Amino acid sequence: MGIVSGMKVLAAMSGGVDSAVAAARAVDAGHDVTGVHLALSRSPASDRGGSRGCCTLEDARDARRAADVLGIPFYVWDLADRFEAEVIDQFVADYAAGRTPNPCVQCNERIKFSAVLDKALALGFDAVVTGHHARLDPDGTLRRSVDLAKDQSYVLGTLRPDQLAAARFPLGDSTKAQVREEAARRGLGVADKPDSHDICFVAAGDTGAWLRDRLGPRPGPIVDSETGETLGEHDGAYAFTVGQRRGLRLGHPAPDGRPRYVLEVSPVTSTVTVGPARALDMRSLVAERIVWPHEGPVSCVAQVRAHGGVVPAVVRARGEELDVQLVEPVRGTAAGQAVVFYDGDRVLGGGRIRSLAA
Amino acid sequence: MTYLDHAATTPMRPEAVEAFTAALTGARNASSLHAGGRRARRLVEESRESLAEVLGARPSDVIFTGGGTESDNLAVKGLFWSRRAADPQRRRVLVSAVEHPAVLDTASWLAGQQGAVLEKIPVDGTGLVHPEALRAAVQADPSSVALISVMWANSEVGTIQPVAELASIAHNYGIPFHTDAVQAFGQVETSFAASAADALTISAHKIGGPVGVGALLLRRGLELEPHLHGGGQERDVRSGTLNTPGVAAFAAAARVATAELPAERLRLTDLRDDLVRRVLAEVPGAVLNGAPSGAGRLPGNAHLTFPGCEGDSLLMLLDAHGVECSTGSACSAGIARPSHVLLAMGVEEAHARGSLRFSLGHGSVAADVDALVAVIGQVVERAGRAGELAGLTSRI
Numbered sequence: 021m022g023i024v025s026g027m028k029v030l031a032a033m034s035g036g037v038d039s040a041v042a043a044a045r046a047v048d049a050g051h052d053v054t055g056v057h058l059a060l061s062r063s064p065a066s067d068r069g070g071s072r073g074c075c076t077l078e079d080a081r082d083a084r085r086a087a088d089v090l091g092i093p094f095y096v097w098d099l100a101d102r103f104e105a106e107v108i109d110q111f112v113a114d115y116a117a118g119r120t121p122n123p124c125v126q127c128n129e130r131i132k133f134s135a136v137l138d139k140a141l142a143l144g145f146d147a148v149v150t151g152h153h154a155r156l157d158p159d160g161t162l163r164r165s166v167d168l169a170k171d172q173s174y175v176l177g178t179l180r181p182d183q184l185a186a187a188r189f190p191l192g193d194s195t196k197a198q199v200r201e202e203a204a205r206r207g208l209g210v211a212d213k214p215d216s217h218d219i220c221f222v223a224a225g226d227t228g229a230w231l232r233d234r235l236g237p238r239p240g241p242i243v244d245s246e247t248g249e250t251l252g253e254h255d256g257a258y259a260f261t262v263g264q265r266r267g268l269r270l271g272h273p274a275p276d277g278r279p280r281y282v283l284e285v286s287p288v289t290s291t292v293t294v295g296p297a298r299a300l301d302m303r304s305l306v307a308e309r310i311v312w313p314h315e316g317p318v319s320c321v322a323q324v325r326a327h328g329g330v331v332p333a334v335v336r337a338r339g340e341e342l343d344v345q346l347v348e349p350v351r352g353t354a355a356g357q358a359v360v361f362y363d364g365d366r367v368l369g370g371g372r373i374r375s376l377a378a
Numbered sequence: 379m380t381y382l383d384h385a386a387t388t389p390m391r392p393e394a395v396e397a398f399t400a401a402l403t404g405a406r407n408a409s410s411l412h413a414g415g416r417r418a419r420r421l422v423e424e425s426r427e428s429l430a431e432v433l434g435a436r437p438s439d440v441i442f443t444g445g446g447t448e449s450d451n452l453a454v455k456g457l458f459w460s461r462r463a464a465d466p467q468r469r470r471v472l473v474s475a476v477e478h479p480a481v482l483d484t485a486s487w488l489a490g491q492q493g494a495v496l497e498k499i500p501v502d503g504t505g506l507v508h509p510e511a512l513r514a515a516v517q518a519d520p521s522s523v524a525l526i527s528v529m530w531a532n533s534e535v536g537t538i539q540p541v542a543e544l545a546s547i548a549h550n551y552g553i554p555f556h557t558d559a560v561q562a563f564g565q566v567e568t569s570f571a572a573s574a575a576d577a578l579t580i581s582a583h584k585i586g587g588p589v590g591v592g593a594l595l596l597r598r599g600l601e602l603e604p605h606l607h608g609g610g611q612e613r614d615v616r617s618g619t620l621n622t623p624g625v626a627a628f629a630a631a632a633r634v635a636t637a638e639l640p641a642e643r644l645r646l647t648d649l650r651d652d653l654v655r656r657v658l659a660e661v662p663g664a665v666l667n668g669a670p671s672g673a674g675r676l677p678g679n680a681h682l683t684f685p686g687c688e689g690d691s692l693l694m695l696l697d698a699h700g701v702e703c704s705t706g707s708a709c710s711a712g713i714a715r716p717s718h719v720l721l722a723m724g725v726e727e728a729h730a731r732g733s734l735r736f737s738l739g740h741g742s743v744a745a746d747v748d749a750l751v752a753v754i755g756q757v758v759e760r761a762g763r764a765g766e767l768a769g770l771t772s773r774i
């Protein structure tokens with residue numbers, strides 16, 4: 021991963037097993053490593069509930085213990101205000117605007133590889149190490165982890181070259197199982213700590229309820245895309261995501277007897293449009309906020325959600341945006357999600373989906 | 379290693395270590411009736427007498443506890459409960475806005491859970507409680523005040539309060555007065571009798587004794603509802619087997635600290651003034667918080683704001699240079715929040731976040747100041763660059 025030994029390295033330690041092992045490997049590589057836990061919650065819960073795994077006081081303690089075991093200095097950086105402004109408020113605003121945001125992408129772009137990285141560099145560090153499962157070649161090429169099931173290149177795929185230049189991902193060549201095994205061998209107590217899955221700031225994983233708390237009820241109709249008929253009512257369009265099937269509570273069955281899916285969410289009119297599955301198929305998209313250092317049309321594959329497959333695509337740059345033709349349709353993808361382009365395991369670039377078309 | 383964090387805890391004095399280890403071997407329960415128990419009891423009582431003597435108190439005033447936090451809890455809750463039981467009208471708890479969390483959070487808890495009405499007495503820009511401010515708060519309705527608690531010296535900025543004057547206001551209205559003297563004891567003369575306080579908190583590890591031992595001095599005859607129930611070992615106010623080694627070491631540390639105090643006070647004042655002068659010379663934009671050097675300030679305390687910097691950046695960079703200090707207030711997760719003390723003093727939040735406390739104690743020498751002065755310039759410059767990214771404006 022192109023680590024020259026003897027650098028001053030800041031290890032971002034969430035309290036999980038990945039970042040602990042990443043920090044350990046940086047120490048082994050001969051670097052002068054300092055551990056930092058990012059306090060992202062204004063009022064952290066004292067204990068972990070469910071599968072959350074980065075923002076509680078217990079996570080901060082786990083990170084501290086890992087740093088103790090590694091024998092490195094450890095501090096907590098309070099980034100709660102930044103996180104609130106740049107990730108949480110943005111998350112709410114995106115939903116309110118009918119987009120489906122990916123807060124992990126936003127956190128990487130604005131917090132970890134921006135606020136934290138910039139502060140680290142200003143304080144005299146040469147690089148920031150994280151426990152992301154991805155590979156970063158010495159020439160700055162980002163690639164998938166060897167563990168495809170745990171690969172996180174998608175949530176890093178929209179980072180700019182200057183952000184990646186000072187990042188180090190020591191875990192990209194290992195599987196998650198190997199990382200856990202190594203943690204156990206090193207005596208790190210977090211070796212068998214469960215992975216975090218949910219959005220870290222949404223308690224109990226209930227995004228709809230969490231948004232309702234923040235945005236209040238905004239009732240409106242649920243409309244059939246084919247007949248224009250109002251099929252039911254909802255109390256907030258933001259609680260729906262494109263592709264959603266469950267929880268629609270529609271009164272009567274569709275004419276064809278097939279299930280209906282959310283096709284479109286329009287917060288301005290508070291309308292949720294539903295229709296058959298085939299209407300979810302999207303064959304082109306436009307991406308904004310792009311990272312795309314390529315000329316001309318590029319044939320590659322596109323990934324449009326964190327845990328999803330890829331589809332063949334042709335990408336053309338048009339000013340500050342990308343026109344993307346999908347050779348096979350993708351289903352149930354919403355504006356606001358990241359799209360990341362690959363050539364094999366190599367990340368070519370990415371952006372945020374502004375709009376999709378059938 | 380340059381240790382400039384004596385206010386957090388100060389190394390145990392050799393005399394205390396000796397008393398501690400001597401009492402550990404052959405330890406007996408001071409409540410046991412056999413010869414060994416009597417030996418332990420004698421050690422406890424000698425320690426009690428010795429502490430009482432250096433504090434201008436009577437031995438029977440001394441209640442040993444598990445530390446400063448416990449003593450503060452015992453005083454604030456115990457006095458509130460007993461006063462309210464005697465007169466249900468008495469629900470107001472008056473504490474200064476700059477108290478240690480052991481007092482402040484206890485009072486908030488009483489307000490949240492026990493029907494107390496918490497009123498914080500404001501301070502001026504140096505952290506001082508003006509007697510008129512206390513008098514005004516009391517006079518609003520004297521018969522409803524359950525207790526008053528104002529610390530002797532502030533743990534963050536080192537400001538010394540006019541405790542005797544504040545206590546006399548309380549007494550004019552028959553209100554019990556507690557003072558947290560954890561930071562003052564051992565650094566400035568602390569007399570229970572002269573202060574006229576009804577209750578006074580001290581803690582061993584701040585004067586060179588062991589952690590986990592403290593005392594509440596409680597005037598005889600003052601009703602106080604216990605919160606630890608059991609054997610009633612300490613005047614029926616505090617239960618639990620007496621910590622004989624800890625108590626013996628506490629008394630040993632107190633004797634030495636008190637004997638050395640007149641000379642140490644002058645020595646540490648000079649050292650601290652030197653520290654402040656030279657840091658300000660290196661970093662001309664820095665600001666000293668709290669009272670000016672002199673009788674109104676703890677001799678070992680220097681508390682400075684470095685505008686444009688974040689305290690946690692400064693602390694980390696100094697730590698990397700082997701200089702240990704504090705941002706003043708840290709929560710359990712180690713997150714540096716802006717200090718409630720500085721905010722109460724009217725310092726704006728960004729400045730409050732850019733502050734460090736350097737605290738001197740026994741063992742501090744000129745070389746410690748030299749080590750700080752040698753690196754503070756570059757540390758502030760670097761932290762200032764990080765601070766600019768965070769949107770802090772530098773005035774340096």
Ligand SMILES: Cc1ncc(COP(=O)(O)O)c(C=O)c1O
Pocket residue numbers: 386444445446447448450478480529532533558560561581582583590591592
């Ligand atoms: C003013 C003050 N009160 C109370 C305490 C708590 O004392 P202890 O650590 O013995 O619980 C401290 C120490 O942090 C203090 O500085």
